[in-house]
Amino acid sequence: MNFLEERILKDGIVKPGNVLKVDSFLNHQMDIELMDRMGEEFHRRFADKNITKVLTIEASGIAIACSVARCFNVPLVFAKKSKSVNIEGDMYIAEVESFTHKNKNQVIVSKKFLNADDRVLIIDDFLANGCALQGLISITEASGATVEGLGIAIEKGFQIGGQVIRNLGYKLESLAIVDEMNAETGEIKFREQ
Amino acid sequence: MNFLEERILKDGIVKPGNVLKVDSFLNHQMDIELMDRMGEEFHRRFADKNITKVLTIEASGIAIACSVARCFNVPLVFAKKSKSVNIEGDMYIAEVESFTHKNKNQVIVSKKFLNADDRVLIIDDFLANGCALQGLISITEASGATVEGLGIAIEKGFQIGGQVIRNLGYKLESLAIVDEMNAETGEIKFREQ
Numbered sequence: 001m002n003f004l005e006e007r008i009l010k011d012g013i014v015k016p017g018n019v020l021k022v023d024s025f026l027n028h029q030m031d032i033e034l035m036d037r038m039g040e041e042f043h044r045r046f047a048d049k050n051i052t053k054v055l056t057i058e059a060s061g062i063a064i065a066c067s068v069a070r071c072f073n074v075p076l077v078f079a080k081k082s083k084s085v086n087i088e089g090d091m092y093i094a095e096v097e098s099f100t101h102k103n104k105n106q107v108i109v110s111k112k113f114l115n116a117d118d119r120v121l122i123i124d125d126f127l128a129n130g131c132a133l134q135g136l137i138s139i140t141e142a143s144g145a146t147v148e149g150l151g152i153a154i155e156k157g158f159q160i161g162g163q164v165i166r167n168l169g170y171k172l173e174s175l176a177i178v179d180e181m182n183a184e185t186g187e188i189k190f191r192e193q
Numbered sequence: 194m195n196f197l198e199e200r201i202l203k204d205g206i207v208k209p210g211n212v213l214k215v216d217s218f219l220n221h222q223m224d225i226e227l228m229d230r231m232g233e234e235f236h237r238r239f240a241d242k243n244i245t246k247v248l249t250i251e252a253s254g255i256a257i258a259c260s261v262a263r264c265f266n267v268p269l270v271f272a273k274k275s276k277s278v279n280i281e282g283d284m285y286i287a288e289v290e291s292f293t294h295k296n297k298n299q300v301i302v303s304k305k306f307l308n309a310d311d312r313v314l315i316i317d318d319f320l321a322n323g324c325a326l327q328g329l330i331s332i333t334e335a336s337g338a339t340v341e342g343l344g345i346a347i348e349k350g351f352q353i354g355g356q357v358i359r360n361l362g363y364k365l366e367s368l369a370i371v372d373e374m375n376a377e378t379g380e381i382k383f384r385e386q
């Protein structure tokens with residue numbers, strides 16, 4: 001069992017509806033030491049990919065992505081979820097549906113910040129149905145850049161997202177894959193990796 | 194002139210309507226080395242405050258706040274802007290209006306992550322009218338915690354936010370205060386601090 005799986009067992013809470021609450025250390029209150037440890041682990045797993053840019057989506061992916069970008073010594077770009085008056089000019093836009101919020105968002109990245117020479121590592125905190133990741137892949141491919149890989153903190157292995165992205169041939173690394181959760185007993189079963 | 198002011202002059206772009214675009218290094222694409230340098234500077238300015246928690250608001254404040262929290266070796270909490278199905282139970286809620294997006298948001302922090310013993314440093318990337326900061330102050334005070342200070346990357350000195358917060362007696366430190374901008378000439382005038 002790795003450090004993230006151990007932390008999930010210690011501080012994660014299983015709620016009805018296949019909700020895994022990790023808001024005390026991952027996506028509301030954040031343990032920066034844990035973020036840095038995840039950053040180092042993703043750096044190790046994608047060390048041979050000559051990453052030039054880390055891409056994530058607001059908001060809770062940003063902290064992990066900062067730690068990853070620091071390890072690779074490259075810029076971080078975060079996709080925005082709705083059109084802002086401060087974003088103008090040419091933009092890559094993908095439409096995605098949020099599993100958490102049950103609404104559709106436009107995922108937006110300024111064309112200035114992705115180009116054909118970029119070798120992109122996509123980072124996010126959660127992978128469930130994978131709509132957000134599909135949007136980030138779509139935007140990266142549209143720019144002519146290469147998706148070198150995807151790094152996820154927690155993948156819900158009983159939802160379709162991870163399988164779809166692996167089927168598409170991308171290198172997807174999830175630090176913890178939850179295959180089963182039981183809200184009554186609080187039990188969490190991780191996939192052996 | 195400090196490192197942030199120099200960077201704004203180098204890479205910031207003045208747009209009509211008092212918009213300062215810093216999306217190439219601060220709030221869309223992010224220069225992690227710059228984030229860390231800001232983190233160290235805020236750590237220096239609030240070193241005597243025994244900070245126990247860093248508080249920010251999604252999304253673009255998170256990267257700077259990560260670097261600040263690392264320097265203080267304390268957790269980071271980021272306030273959410275709308276009710277999420279993953280946030281439940283008791284929450285502190287403040288209503289704020291965004292200058293950028295021209296809409297009202299509820300700013301939400303779970304009661305679990307702020308308590309009366311906390312000495313809070315509030316961090317954000319921009320201060321204009323200060324509505325977001327007022328929401329974060331309101332939430333912190335409601336929890337019984339102490340607002341030890343507020344650290345901002347870029348303050349628009351020609352808007353009311355900074356003055357209001359200083360008038361209320363809070364220690365507010367902005368790394369760059371823009372007093373005048375000219376979209377035609379691109380000129381930016383910083384306040385002497």
